Structures are given as C-alpha cells and as structure tokens.
Amino acid sequence: MDNANFLVVEDSPTMRQLISFSLKRFKNAKIIEAVDGVDALKKLSGPDKIDLILTDINMPVMDGLKLVSLVRQNAQLKGIPIIIITTEGAEEDRERGLALGANAYISKPIQSSHLIKTISELLAV
Amino acid sequence: MSEESKAEKFLELFNKGKEFTEELLRENQRLRYRLASMETEPAKSGASTEEIQRLRDQITQLTEENKRIHARFSEIEEENKDFANRYIEIEEQNNNLANLYVASYQLHSTLDFREVIQIVQEIVINLIGAEAFAILLLDEKTNELKTIASEGEDVMPNVDQISIRLGDGVLGQVAKTGESYYINQDLDASAGSITIERPLAAVPLKIKEHVIGLIVIYKLLQQKDSFSAVDYELFSLLAAHAATAIFSSKLYSQSERKLNTIQSFLDLLTTTS
Numbered sequence: 274m275d276n277a278n279f280l281v282v283e284d285s286p287t288m289r290q291l292i293s294f295s296l297k298r299f300k301n302a303k304i305i306e307a308v309d310g311v312d313a314l315k316k317l318s319g320p321d322k323i324d325l326i327l328t329d330i331n332m333p334v335m336d337g338l339k340l341v342s343l344v345r346q347n348a349q350l351k352g353i354p355i356i357i358i359t360t361e362g363a364e365e366d367r368e369r370g371l372a373l374g375a376n377a378y379i380s381k382p383i384q385s386s387h388l389i390k391t392i393s394e395l396l397a398v
Numbered sequence: 399m400s401e402e403s404k405a406e407k408f409l410e411l412f413n414k415g416k417e418f419t420e421e422l423l424r425e426n427q428r429l430r431y432r433l434a435s436m437e438t439e440p441a442k443s444g445a446s447t448e449e450i451q452r453l454r455d456q457i458t459q460l461t462e463e464n465k466r467i468h469a470r471f472s473e474i475e476e477e478n479k480d481f482a483n484r485y486i487e488i489e490e491q492n493n494n495l496a497n498l499y500v501a502s503y504q505l506h507s508t509l510d511f512r513e514v515i516q517i518v519q520e521i522v523i524n525l526i527g528a529e530a531f532a533i534l535l536l537d538e539k540t541n542e543l544k545t546i547a548s549e550g551e552d553v554m555p556n557v558d559q560i561s562i563r564l565g566d567g568v569l570g571q572v573a574k575t576g577e578s579y580y581i582n583q584d585l586d587a588s589a590g591s592i593t594i595e596r597p598l599a600a601v602p603l604k605i606k607e608h609v610i611g612l613i614v615i616y617k618l619l620q621q622k623d624s625f626s627a628v629d630y631e632l633f634s635l636l637a638a639h640a641a642t643a644i645f646s647s648k649l650y651s652q653s654e655r656k657l658n659t660i661q662s663f664l665d666l667l668t669t670t671s
Contacts, residue, residue, distance in 0.1 A: 381527065
C-alpha cells in the first residue's frame, strides 16, 4: 500500500481536500485530483500509473458512473479498483454503481476510518 | 478308647494346632509386611511428609495465583473493551477534526461572498449530510432573516424563500437567543411534522454573541438516519467558522464596493479639474 497513486475525482474542492487528507495516512501516497470524469480520463492517460480511483457520482461535464463505465471498457485501465463516494445513498444507486464495475460504494458523509479500511482491503488483493 | 486311638486323636489335634499356628504366623507375617510397606510407601514415591505438605502449599498457592490471573484477565478484557471503544471514539474525533480542519481551511480560503456561501453549502451537504437546508442571513435594518442559499426545494417547498422576523417562531428565537435548536426525538417519527418554521435543526451563525444568520436543516440524506452525538459539536464549530467567513467576505465586498465608488469619484474629480 506504500507509494500508491490515488486519483480523486470530485467537483467539490472541500470534498477533494477531505478525501486527500484521509489518503495521507498511506505512506508516500501520491494524490492526483480531477474535477470531473473528463478531467479524470486525462489524468488516467498521464504519466502516473494510478493504483486506485475514488470518484463522486454527481459531477458536471461527465459524471462518475460514466467514468466507471469507460474505465471498465478500457483494456489498459480496466483493472484499476474504483471506489464511488457519493451522497446518493439509495440501494438501487449502490447496485447500479457496483454493476457498472465499481469495487466499493461509500455514502457521504464519509468516515475516514471506513474509507481507509475499504482502500486497504482493495489494495491488499 | 484304646491307647492307639487316643494317640491318633492327639496327633490329629496337634496337627490342627500346628496348621492354625502356621496360619497365624503367615497372617502375622503378611500384616507386618503390609505395615512395613505402608511405612515405606512415601519414601518409595520420593516424597516425605514435609515434601507433601510443601507440594500441598504450592498447590494452594498456585490455585490462588490462578484465581488472581483469572481476575486480572477479566480486568484486562474489560480494559481491552474500553480501549476498543476509546479507539473508535478517537477515530471519530480524528475524523471530525479532519472535517473541521478542511472545512475551516476552505471557508477561510476566499473573501468572495458567493464562494464562501458555496463552500458552506458543500460542507452542509458533504460533512453534515443534509439533503434539504437553508442558509439564512439577518438583515439588521429590517430585523428579518432571509434565505440566501438553499438546497432541496423538491422535499421542502419554499425553502428558498424563507423570510422570518427576529424573535418570531423557532427560527426567529434561535436568531434572537443564539441557542441552537434540535429536534430531540426519532427523526423518522418527526419527519411528518417538519415544516419551514419547525426544522430538524437550526444553528446560529454567530461571531461571539452577535448572530448574523442561521443554518437550518430540514432533511438529512437517506443514509443518515439521525444526528450523532459529535454532529452537534461539529455543527456548532462549523457554524462559528462559517459565520466569520461569511462576515469577512461580506465586509470585504462592501469595502470593495466603497473603494470602487471612491475611486470612481476621485477619477471623476481628477478628470474634471
């Protein structure tokens, strides 16, 4: 889990900072931020190999579900674990997110300990 | 009785006596052997009476020790449970401190009034977990609280158009007294009774004792069924930071406007002279 590269996709600067703050618990973590799905795809094609994506659902330009779907269709990116972090807490939203290929679904407001545990489990596999 | 039969009789008696005596001797021998072996048994097992006593004492001591260890083990188990609970509490507090740190950092990162309001909205949604809420500001000239930003008009109609006089109803009272208001009952049960005038929670935005507005919560996100104990504290702290940020940005935009007016006036004076 050391030296992992995380991509945080979130339109709210407050949430981006909060998630990034939690990720600093991982030793030498590199946190790359994106403001929407399109920005995230650009960052994914950049020089940094991303180990895990954390994405919101409701974002302008391209939402999180579309991003998950595109990542899963891409041969180079499809193996990257994805965590959806969203205010949408309904069971059908969760099922939809997981069906599209997300590995975990966390509802806001987030608990840092829960986020860390979920990431640790995904990166330990 | 002839002399011969007398002799036979005597011999028979003698033999019987002999057998009896031999038997007694054997029994005596057996008993002596038993006694001797009983006396020598402790020695055979290698333990003297003192040793047995010592071992008995040791057993008693070890039993006591065992009881003490059991008691200590139970105590430690209890302590462990306490530590585990404490750990969860500390994790929660860490989480809240991180939330507070990020929220205050964001709130004080700009002097743009609209941006500050946007950040307050983000905080209320993402950190408090509110679905329908309003941010009200107090107009000190008219003494009226008015909505300046809101979310969730679909679940709480007119949340974007609240206008309440200072001191009127729950909201007016919260603004007047500076005391937070929370519904102290099951949120599901009270869901039907939530109205614009009677929200789930209303927290004053105050700088020291000076109330500049309110954050009013009408509905929490589906996955958040109630306020947790730490939410109240976090909410108040966030409100305090939000109040300063809103107040500073308001003052800043007012001074900017005044500066622009003065600058325009000066420009006018210099061009006409």
